Amino acid sequence: MTLDQVLVTVAGAGGIAFTYWFFLMRNVRAVVAIDSINITVNGGYSPEVIEISNGKTTKLVFTRSDPSSCLEEVVLSDFKVRKHLPLNQAVTIELTPQKTGEFIFSCGMNMYHGKVIVKESV
Amino acid sequence: MHCASCVVTLEGSLSKIPGVSQTHVNLATEKATVEYDPAKVTDQDFMKAVESVGYEARLGERIQSADQDQAQKQQEMKDLKIKVIVSLMLGSLILWGSFPGLMDTAPSILRNFWVQLLLALPVQFWAGFSFYRAALSSLKHRTANMDTLVALGTTVAFLYSAVVTIVPTVVSQIGIHPEPYFDVSSIIIGLILLGRYFEAKAKAGTSEAIKKLIGLQAKTARVVRDGKEIDILISEVEVGDMIRVRPGEKIPVDGVILDGESSIDESMVTGESIPIDKIKGGSVIGATMNKTGTFTFRATKVGADTMLSQIIKLVEEAQGSKAPIQRLADIISSYFVPIVIMLALTTFVVWYDFGPEPAFLFAILNTVAVLIIACPCAMGLATPTAIMVGTGKGAEHGLLIKDAEALETAHKITTVVFDKTGTLTKGKPEVTDIIATHDLSQDDILRLAASIEKGSEHSLAEAIVKHAEKKNLLLTTVTNFKAIAGHGVEGLLGTQRIFFGNRKLMIQEHVVMQSNEAAMSALEQQGKTVMMLALRQAQGKPYELVGLIAVADTIKDTAKVAVLSLQKLGIEAIMITGDNERTAHAIAQQVGITQVLAEVLPDQKSDEVKKLQAKGKIVAFVGDGINDAPALAIANVGIAMGSGTDVAIEAADITLINKDLRSVSAVIELSRKTMRTIKINLFWAFGYNVILIPVAMGVLYPLFGILMNPIFASAAMALSSISVVGNSLLLKRAKLSL
Numbered sequence: 001m002t003l004d005q006v007l008v009t010v011a012g013a014g015g016i017a018f019t020y021w022f023f024l025m026r027n028v029r030a031v032v033a034i035d036s037i038n039i040t041v042n043g044g045y046s047p048e049v050i051e052i053s054n055g056k057t058t059k060l061v062f063t064r065s066d067p068s069s070c071l072e073e074v075v076l077s078d079f080k081v082r083k084h085l086p087l088n089q090a091v092t093i094e095l096t097p098q099k100t101g102e103f104i105f106s107c108g109m110n111m112y113h114g115k116v117i118v119k120e121s122v
Numbered sequence: 123m124h125c126a127s128c129v130v131t132l133e134g135s136l137s138k139i140p141g142v143s144q145t146h147v148n149l150a151t152e153k154a155t156v157e158y159d160p161a162k163v164t165d166q167d168f169m170k171a172v173e174s175v176g177y178e179a180r181l182g183e184r185i186q187s188a189d190q191d192q193a194q195k196q197q198e199m200k201d202l203k204i205k206v207i208v209s210l211m212l213g214s215l216i217l218w219g220s221f222p223g224l225m226d227t228a229p230s231i232l233r234n235f236w237v238q239l240l241l242a243l244p245v246q247f248w249a250g251f252s253f254y255r256a257a258l259s260s261l262k263h264r265t266a267n268m269d270t271l272v273a274l275g276t277t278v279a280f281l282y283s284a285v286v287t288i289v290p291t292v293v294s295q296i297g298i299h300p301e302p303y304f305d306v307s308s309i310i311i312g313l314i315l316l317g318r319y320f321e322a323k324a325k326a327g328t329s330e331a332i333k334k335l336i337g338l339q340a341k342t343a344r345v346v347r348d349g350k351e352i353d354i355l356i357s358e359v360e361v362g363d364m365i366r367v368r369p370g371e372k373i374p375v376d377g378v379i380l381d382g383e384s385s386i387d388e389s390m391v392t393g394e395s396i397p398i399d400k401i402k403g404g405s406v407i408g409a410t411m412n413k414t415g416t417f418t419f420r421a422t423k424v425g426a427d428t429m430l431s432q433i434i435k436l437v438e439e440a441q442g443s444k445a446p447i448q449r450l451a452d453i454i455s456s457y458f459v460p461i462v463i464m465l466a467l468t469t470f471v472v473w474y475d476f477g478p479e480p481a482f483l484f485a486i487l488n489t490v491a492v493l494i495i496a497c498p499c500a501m502g503l504a505t506p507t508a509i510m511v512g513t514g515k516g517a518e519h520g521l522l523i524k525d526a527e528a529l530e531t532a533h534k535i536t537t538v539v540f541d542k543t544g545t546l547t548k549g550k551p552e553v554t555d556i557i558a559t560h561d562l563s564q565d566d567i568l569r570l571a572a573s574i575e576k577g578s579e580h581s582l583a584e585a586i587v588k589h590a591e592k593k594n595l596l597l598t599t600v601t602n603f604k605a606i607a608g609h610g611v612e613g614l615l616g617t618q619r620i621f622f623g624n625r626k627l628m629i630q631e632h633v634v635m636q637s638n639e640a641a642m643s644a645l646e647q648q649g650k651t652v653m654m655l656a657l658r659q660a661q662g663k664p665y666e667l668v669g670l671i672a673v674a675d676t677i678k679d680t681a682k683v684a685v686l687s688l689q690k691l692g693i694e695a696i697m698i699t700g701d702n703e704r705t706a707h708a709i710a711q712q713v714g715i716t717q718v719l720a721e722v723l724p725d726q727k728s729d730e731v732k733k734l735q736a737k738g739k740i741v742a743f744v745g746d747g748i749n750d751a752p753a754l755a756i757a758n759v760g761i762a763m764g765s766g767t768d769v770a771i772e773a774a775d776i777t778l779i780n781k782d783l784r785s786v787s788a789v790i791e792l793s794r795k796t797m798r799t800i801k802i803n804l805f806w807a808f809g810y811n812v813i814l815i816p817v818a819m820g821v822l823y824p825l826f827g828i829l830m831n832p833i834f835a836s837a838a839m840a841l842s843s844i845s846v847v848g849n850s851l852l853l854k855r856a857k858l859s860l
Binding site: 082 | 191194252255256258259261262263264267268269318438440441442444451452455456457459460463464467468470471474475498499501503506525526
């Protein structure tokens with residue numbers, strides 16, 4: 001093996017390790033929502049993980065500033081919600097969960113994800 | 123605001139603002155609703171206009187109209203179209219000047235690398251800007267998507283080509299013939315944008331059903347207030363308002379006819395094809411079409427409570443729900459893009475280390491091909507688009523499906539259990555035969571039976587009392603009335619004790635029936651329910667059977683066809699009823715059902731469903747949703763026949779609002795077709811990625827010398843999403859046997 005091949009192999013292995021760490025090993029901190037929470041939709045959802053209380057109505061207010069067509073819908077399938085998000089316009093989704101657990105939400109194409117964590121009380 | 127003149131003043135002032143198309147001020151709520159062009163009018167203009175006439179304005183909710191939304195979407199599509207045309211044109215010019223064999227026919231200017239760089243620049247950074255923007259913003263969240271792959275792939279191809287163009291000697295020194303690949307980067311961007319354009323167009327079609335339903339809504343209502351008819355916005359209509367509807371007009375909200383009569387076409391909302399004649403007291407549904415007569419009705423449900431609003435809500439919820447089959451695609455989607463990036467890096471290393479010369483070039487082109495061919499979108503779109511079209515198609519025909527799970531389960535149904543009364547039959551029994559078995563006349567028998575049944579709430583009792591009223595018979599007062607559940611009734615007529623009920627009651631009271639057995643079984647074999655009247659002729663004598671009254675319920679017109687179409691689908695049909703075996707079998711025979719569960723009390727119906735499930739059957743229970751909620755809930759799929767304006771029957775998974783029994787087989791057919799579409803979609807989406815990613819990596823090269831050209835990779839990628847959405851749209855054309 002020539003030196004350049006060794007270098008390319010090492011760099012490739014490093015790149016794979018970095019990709020794994022960067023995309024698949026990230027830790028996202030949950031944000032607690034008491035009555036309502038604003039979620040910015042731009043290359044993903046900020047905040048991405050939201051904690052809400054069971055049995056209580058919480059408003060998730062989505063505002064999309066990213067023109068990517070992928071993000072133009074938000075789907076909370078466990079709550080049977082699929083909403084169109086017009087650009088730069090607040091769209092409110094009211095959730096009144098009936099059970100605790102973790103519920104993923106995503107864009108219409110299932111590319112971007114967020115999570116609603118329902119706890120007995122937050 | 124104090125009076126109607128304030129309304130006029132404010133409306134006048136607001137409508138003078140240039141760009142305002144419609145103004146409506148409500149005195150009661152002190153709210154103004156304004157339709158305007160946001161490009162021409164600002165919030166300040168409204169404040170000033172209101173202040174100029176002496177009032178103060180507080181700005182409320184801003185709702186972007188469907189038209190504005192559509193205009194925005196159209197503009198986006200127009201921009202996308204321009205980008206597609208420009209990038210494909212420039213890409214083609216570059217391809218002409220650089221593709222082996224083709225380049226010899228091209229003018230020399232196109233073969234110049236610097237000219238190619240110049241042509242590729244706008245494609246990469248103007249047309250392809252959306253890929254960079256989306257990729258960068260998702261990187262901030264440490265996520266990757268489709269755009270990340272396209273941005274990475276095309277940037278690699280573009281940068282390599284730029285280096286070849288700017289410093290060709292450096293490339294030559296490492297043993298590679300300096301040849302740029304601007305055609306690859308440009309054509310990929312053009313083709314992927316083209317794919318996105320068609321995909322957006324097709325995706326709009328998947329949510330068409332909801333748009334159609336929303337479009338059905340009337341805009342105004344003609345309300346009668348203080349003896350005057352005034353047109354008001356639909357949002358202003360209140361419960362209790364009197365509304366006038368003229369021929370050819372749309373009925374604005376749900377209500378009850380107060381005066382007049384008409385024929386009403388309800389097909390657009392309930393799917394019921396034949397116009398229905400309605401008279402005073404009849405209920406009308408908002409958004410349906412009045413055909414011939416003029417009438418006035420009282421609004422009973424407005425806004426979100428109307429049947430149409432409930433249907434829209436139900437369909438929206440179903441379209442937002444997730445089918446269990448989607449779970450695998452969900453798990454794969456969340457790891458897909460990072461895995462593709464890792465595979466691309468592996469491809470580069472393997473080709474660089476072990477590939478033939480020029481290894482670097484092979485490594486670059488194959489890495490680009492891997493990044494470009496991967497298509498996570500197709501996997502994401504496979505299930506939801508089919509669910510959206512399927513549930514929408516159902517709603518068009520009056521089949522309301524609660525969620526994707528119900529739609530998925532319906533395709534596995536092996537057994538359909540029909541409740542008899544009100545489902546297979548019209549639920550309105552009528553007296554068909556009166557047989558005197560002793561000295562009493564037929565009218566006497568009817569009079570006595572009706573007198574004792576007057577206190578009963580049973581549906582058969584209602585039929586007997588109605589029949590007596592029709593014959594103008596004078597009923598006698600009955601004392602000590604007692605209903606014996608599952609048996610009949612008893613009471614005192616003066617001092618005379620009388621019994622009226624079924625065989626069980628007669629046996630209990632030791633009434634002799636033998637001599638009438640033949641007449642009774644003849645009636646029962648015709649599907650009629652036979653009730654017996656027994657009394658004592660004289661003190662000390664035993665009770666005697668003095669007469670029989672047969673009551674029958676009419677079978678629905680569509681019942682027989684409905685059962686037949688289920689049988690054609692290979693599904694067994696079972697009838698469940700409280701009737702005795704003989705009557706039940708006779709009715710079942712009329713509709714073509716061979717399996718009968720007879721003499722089942724209402725609270726035992728769910729147990730019967732459980733027994734069938736224990737035998738491994740996937741059971742659908744079809745009922746009217748009123749007294750069979752437990753059976754509807756316990757069945758794998760609960761199907762309720764909706765009546766009137768009750769849309770959301772809680773226990774049911776599917777509600778049939780078109781009142782057509784054939785819908786049961788239609789909904790199973792729809793479920794089977796939707797599931798077939800989903801399976802084909804998932805097969806394509808998975809198969810596509812599983813087969814073509816390794817091909818792009820070059821696994822076929824050692825044996826067959828086959829490599830994937832990145833341009834073909836982009837064409838295949840663009841086609842894969844379109845084919846998935848297109849396949850879902852084909853569901854719209856599916857024919858349901860209704």
